[in-house]
Amino acid sequence: MSEQDCTKEPADILLVEDNPGDVRLTEEAFNECRITNTLHVVGDGIEALDFLYQRGDHADAPRPDLILLDLNLPRKNGDEVLEEIAENRELSRIPVLVLTSSKSEADIVRSYDLHANAYLTKPVNPEVFVEMVRTFEQFWFSIVQLPPKERG
Template structure:
């Protein structure tokens, strides 16, 4: 029996506007051993609509984990992170900032807004996939994720 056999499928929301990074993330999770469903939104407004189950996302599942880019159209990642962590119904969802920014200020701001982790995307595609698979192993098999809080 593998680790994945003991784990319920996980709903992951990837908030990413770069099609190449979306594809690499999908590939990394597909090759992983943890059963999950990866949902993708391409800007901050869509991400918040998904999490709040508004508009076209009214039937969306509550994410168990959010992977959030900072540099997004319409509403940037800082705004999304702040809104998620300010909402009593959503603040327990772990949010991992997954960004190309190596800025110390971005990292500090993300943690001040209660990000659960801050990862810089490697430029090399193989390293990117390895980073996602390591993230998957830790966050989906080692860490206990909270159920919806009422």
């Protein structure tokens, strides 16, 4: 690991997931992989947008460096969240990884049409899920150059 990696600020990751079991599995995968990035969790599309726009209970929320977005959400589904993110100049810079149980070709195409940066199908096996989390975390935070956070 380079000195630059050690001094890098932890990233803020927004997990938009309504299934408590999947939230717990994601948190456990982060712990098992010793991922030091901060995981923020919201349970539906409306709350995700409140977090991103820093409204209501999320007025002090940080701007996430990456969004993990389930498609099947209450109140406002993942497609609607993706569409709103894509229409906002500042939010559209945040990479969005769709993390869903759907293997539907229509969902995959629609997600990319709405500018998702990746489409990941949740593995059923917890060990495979942990390995997937480790892989995407390494890719997005060690290899990819993300845009800087805008300072307000």
